[in-house]
Amino acid sequence: MITQVENPVLEIHDLTVSYDQTPVLWNVDFSLPAGKLIGILGPNGAGKSTLIKAIMGLISPTSGYVKIFDKPLNDVRARISYVPQRESVDWNFPASVLDVVLMGTYGKLGLFKRPGKKEKDLALECLEQVGMSGFVKRQISELSGGQQQRVFIARALAQQADLYLMDEPFAGVDMATETAIFQLLRDMAASGKTVLVVHHDIHSAMNFFDWVIMLNLHLVASGPKELVMTEDLLRKTYGGKLNLLTKVTDLISKKEFNPLKS
């Protein structure tokens, strides 16, 4: 169940990625439309983060290619933004919240130039969008997990990109914050940006995403939520994890969400 689109924002062709001869992604091939909030779902070890890293050029694929805005990655770096997993950095680093958000503006500044007032105003605006205005001067070592995550999202916003790739931005974030951030991402999608999110929670995925990619080493599905969120495809994605699947089925029936009937 793979829906290909015309004029894709992101096109991935026959992508295979391996670590030490062990393939972790097999023949992934899909294309994504602009202005959508897109979720990547799959069990642990399904290659979700690997897919994001391959798109960003942090891992070189064994075969296949990635095209963003119909161009190779190097031509469009200024138009993409990346939110890495929170654990990927050392939060004891001596920097303030503002310092970290300002890093988002470095790409457009170029070598040797320092961020000025314009960049600072932009960073403050981005912090306000994620509700962190009160923490501008705070050292990042003194933030909670959820606050760190919001700082990372603010930094991505400061990149002013057209395509956002977020690796588990909701890990360790409470429900209220998650809903607020999802609302922010929806607004971004509505204004024409494309937001790609690696996500764990199938429940909230059903509520928030427009488009869903299901991954389990190979691509199970990619398409509009209404077409892809079926029991059959979820079973294919999550394999033999029956317990989980029963829960999902319960969830689907509880919400009377059955796209096959509609």
Next chain:
Amino acid sequence: MIFDSNAFLIIFTGALIAISCGFLGVFMMLRKMSMTGDAISHAVLPGIVIGYFVSGSQRSLEVIIGAGLLGILATLMIEGLRKKAKVQLDASIGITFTLLFAIGIILINLFAYKVDLDQECVLYGEIAYLPIDLWITKSGLNLGPRVTWLAILNFLFVVGFIYLLFKELILTSFDEGFSSVMGIPAKGINLALMSMVSYTTVSSFESVGAILVVALLVVPPATAFLWSKSLMPLLRLTAALGILIAVLGYYLAYWLDSSIAGMMVTVAGGFFLISALIKGKKPSWLKGTTKVESPLGI
């Protein structure tokens, strides 16, 4: 206690070297690469010998270039062993610098009859000889101690390097993946930093030697990090510590009639110990979530 022009020159040079090393050390520490600095300071030995052999002089550009190249080679070897051969970082540092250092010792032994160079000279250095080693131009003009000029030049390069690449250094230290995605060459910045460390190490050899230069790379930044959690105060405090250990190191060495460089590092170690005791003893509720205080009124 005397303070004459010689004392001033030695303290001034010592402080410049300590500050240059400290500034680079701060970024090495932020990258969790302090021990890579150690590795580089030893691994440059073969480069020095080859440069020395090629030029026939201990004070030539070839020596600095040779050392710089070996420093980069050491960095690449460490990275290569870690990424390609999947050796742990500490093990790959240990393998790389001992190997290169051993090659350096063999080279010294092979060429020792041709050049005036021995392990002692590279390993220890002596800042006290600085006032008698003058830079005299061909026309006979006395421009003052050569080592001081080297230290000034090195200091200017280090400060210029950090000033120009400040945001790149911070970003690549904090989040390498993110900087690569932005197109900022994290590997290039890393190699540039390592080259600066190699150059600084070589430039400081004659004054403090290969072993003690490591202490200046690691100890002042580590001490400053105990007191401060933000970058600018961290750099300022490192600089202040550099000056302080040069002054105290000189007078303690004068008083005990001992090695100045050795005393500088001992003083630095003393500062670290005191800082660790003060910061470690403080009950957690006193540390709190307050902003950075400015220790020593800096």
